Amino acid sequence: MRIAILGVGSIGSVILGCLADTDAELVAVCRGKRLEELSDEGLVIHSPEGVIEVIPPDRYHILDSESGPIPGPLRNSCDAIIIAGKSTSTPILSQIAEEMLGEGGVAMSIQNGMGHAEALASRIGKQSTLGGTTTHGAWRGETGSHWVGRGSIRLGYLDGGPASGKAEKLFHYLADSSLNPEWDFNIRKSIWIKLLINVAINPICSIAGVRNGALLESPYLWEQSLSAMSEASSVARECGIDLTDLDLEELLSEVVKSTAENRCSMLQDLMAGRRTEVESICGAIVSMGEGVGIPTPRNSMLLALVKGIESSSEFQ
Numbered sequence: 001m002r003i004a005i006l007g008v009g010s011i012g013s014v015i016l017g018c019l020a021d022t023d024a025e026l027v028a029v030c031r032g033k034r035l036e037e038l039s040d041e042g043l044v045i046h047s048p049e050g051v052i053e054v055i056p057p058d059r060y061h062i063l064d065s066e067s068g069p070i071p072g073p074l075r076n077s078c079d080a081i082i083i084a085g086k087s088t089s090t091p092i093l094s095q096i097a098e099e100m101l102g103e104g105g106v107a108m109s110i111q112n113g114m115g116h117a118e119a120l121a122s123r124i125g126k127q128s129t130l131g132g133t134t135t136h137g138a139w140r141g142e143t144g145s146h147w148v149g150r151g152s153i154r155l156g157y158l159d160g161g162p163a164s165g166k167a168e169k170l171f172h173y174l175a176d177s178s179l180n181p182e183w184d185f186n187i188r189k190s191i192w193i194k195l196l197i198n199v200a201i202n203p204i205c206s207i208a209g210v211r212n213g214a215l216l217e218s219p220y221l222w223e224q225s226l227s228a229m230s231e232a233s234s235v236a237r238e239c240g241i242d243l244t245d246l247d248l249e250e251l252l253s254e255v256v257k258s259t260a261e262n263r264c265s266m267l268q269d270l271m272a273g274r275r276t277e278v279e280s281i282c283g284a285i286v287s288m289g290e291g292v293g294i295p296t297p298r299n300s301m302l303l304a305l306v307k308g309i310e311s312s313s314e315f316q
Helices: 011-019 033-042 087-100 116-126 165-176 187-210 219-238 247-256 265-270 280-293 297-311
Strands: 001-005 025-030 041-046 052-055 060-064 077-084 101-109 127-136 137-141 143-148 151-157 181-183
Touching: 001 011, 001 087, 011 025, 011 137, 011 143, 025 033, 025 087, 033 060, 033 151, 041 265, 077 087, 077 165, 087 116, 087 280, 101 116, 101 165, 116 127, 116 137, 127 187, 137 265, 143 219, 151 165, 165 181, 165 280, 187 219, 187 247, 187 265, 187 280, 187 297, 219 247, 219 280, 265 297, 280 297
Parallel strands: 001 025, 001 077, 025 060, 041 143, 077 101, 101 127, 151 181
Antiparallel strands: 041 052, 127 151, 137 143
16 A cells, blocks of 8 residues: 655654554655655654654655656555645645545545645545544654654544545554554544644643643633633534533643643744644634634634744744
């Protein structure tokens, strides 16, 4: 099975590294400095247990996402594609996925935020599109990619239904690579729940400049997180998502405790001077809130503050 990973950042590196332990033929799609690192040094993964593994460059094909047309041998050649790049790259990565996906293949977005799977489906069709979320924790440093927390990957068709064909085959490859996949018959709800968690953690920790665990240590920060999450859940319910089976505050507390030492991806982006995904997180809530008539002043404020930090001279 030929599997392409589009966007080999923190989570993309974990997926590429784990799949390297299977017999899958792998394609790593990236750009710039990351492209050079993977080509020259290979993929360096620091596991949660402290083991450092180096995946040599000859274990995967490398494709520059900015090099223009897809080379002939890779065009329409992939059985499965996993989009793990930043939300700001969704348009170009969806286009690349369309050009690389073979007949009967499936493509999955595990990006943060809302609307990525739908954007992908508009290019390749719903029958070839999988929605996905992940709870694996990772960050990239000077000495490689750090896989800091084992989690799972939830995936499923946007309209539900069991795994079949190449989607089922991809599921088994993910299982064989210890990525702990879970087939989800209601992946839209799971994507919403992940969005609610991101809304509660990412902007607050990024603005305050703290690790996730600080939210539970400060009543003031915790209040802000709960307020942003509650506001977003009102939008979710108005959009038809049933959350009656969830205690959102308890869920948030569990996630914060389990990721207490993590710096969220949005904070990592600000620290590195990169654009964040706040528009696909808080911005998505604001946009959908407007569409269903739900006010979202807290998320609007968080969106404005994070964008303000992005545009400051320090992060140019």
